Amino acid sequence: xxxxxxxxxxxxxxxxxxxxxxxxxxxxxxxxxxxxxxxxxxxxxxxxxxxxxxxxxxxxxxxxxxxxxxxxxxxxxxxxxxxxxxxxxxxxxxxxxxxxxxxxxxxxxxxxxxxxxxxxxxxxxxxxxxxxxxxxxxxxxxxxxxxxxxxxxxxxxxxxxxxxxxxxxxxxxxxxxxxxxxxxxxxxxxxxxxxxxxxxxxxxxxxxxxxxxxxxxxxxxxxxxxxxxxxxxxxxxxxxxxxxxxxxxxxxxxxxxxxxxxxxxxxxxxxxxxxxxxxxxxxxxxxxxxxxxxxxxxxx
Numbered sequence: 001x002x003x004x005x006x007x008x009x010x011x012x013x014x015x016x017x018x019x020x021x022x023x024x025x026x027x028x029x030x031x032x033x034x035x036x037x038x039x040x041x042x043x044x045x046x047x048x049x050x051x052x053x054x055x056x057x058x059x060x061x062x063x064x065x066x067x068x069x070x071x072x073x074x075x076x077x078x079x080x081x082x083x084x085x086x087x088x089x090x091x092x093x094x095x096x097x098x099x100x101x102x103x104x105x106x107x108x109x110x111x112x113x114x115x116x117x118x119x120x121x122x123x124x125x126x127x128x129x130x131x132x133x134x135x136x137x138x139x140x141x142x143x144x145x146x147x148x149x150x151x152x153x154x155x156x157x158x159x160x161x162x163x164x165x166x167x168x169x170x171x172x173x174x175x176x177x178x179x180x181x182x183x184x185x186x187x188x189x190x191x192x193x194x195x196x197x198x199x200x201x202x203x204x205x206x207x208x209x210x211x212x213x214x215x216x217x218x219x220x221x222x223x224x225x226x227x228x229x230x231x232x233x234x235x236x237x238x239x240x241x242x243x244x245x246x247x248x249x250x251x252x253x254x255x256x257x258x259x260x261x262x263x264x265x266x267x268x269x270x271x272x273x274x275x276x277x278x279x280x281x282x283x284x285x286x287x288x289x290x291x292x293x294x295x296x297x298x299x300x
């Protein structure tokens with residue numbers, strides 16, 4: 001049996017894990033390594049990529065920066081989360097705001113230190129990234145369009161650190177990035193629809209509040225149609241192995257997404273839509289291995 005003190009420590013750990021969304025960070029770490037192995041450094045031996053200390057430092061710096069970003073976002077959104085996510089908010093509040101802010105500064109400091117191991121350029125990159133996350137959380141998040149665009153850019157920014165490290169400028173990378181950017185943009189707009197109650201009460205000028213739910217649904221429809229462009233290019237003009245299966249699945253899921261979107265009226269409906277997009281992103285991470293299922297064996 002756990003003592004009261006041990007239970008208290010365990011609850012604090014799960015609270016902080018919830019605040020930094022540890023599960024998301026784990027997925028991002030996996031995604032960065034898979035992208036490095038299968039896309040960005042596909043011409044290098046597997047061991048060279050996996051045991052590259054510079055890559056490890058960049059991935060850890062990304063993880064620390066993102067964790068810090070979740071903390072500062074949680075700090076500014078604490079009132080809104082009480083309305084939109086009451087259960088999660090209760091867990092998050094087990095850790096004091098002062099503790100969260102202290103951990104935020106520690107994580108950002110660690111990110112800069114780890115980036116400095118590689119070179120001065122990553123230090124500049126992550127310094128700008130840290131500032132961008134803070135500025136988004138403090139100011140830009142409440143603005144329609146700008147907030148959504150900034151959030152989508154910040155979400156894919158960690159991959160640019162790996163991209164710049166390997167200096168791989170193949171066109172296929174930009175097409176993958178275009179697809180990911182569009183899906184993330186859809187997710188951000190869907191989150192705005194899901195959280196419209198809290199945003200309205202706290203005067204957040206999101207797209208659904210500024211222009212209405214119908215306009216938001218039209219924008220989501222346009223974004224879904226635009227995703228067909230990178231899907232078509234990737235399936236028909238680039239070597240992506242069996243990953244075409246994933247993109248065909250995406251088409252089916254996006255079609256179902258649009259059908260449900262125009263019937264959605266409640267928070268629960270928008271939550272389902274949000275989860276569909278999260279599944280598309282998560283499945284996309286692990287489907288990277290389908291680009292060449294024999295790649296690992298051939299490069300060991």
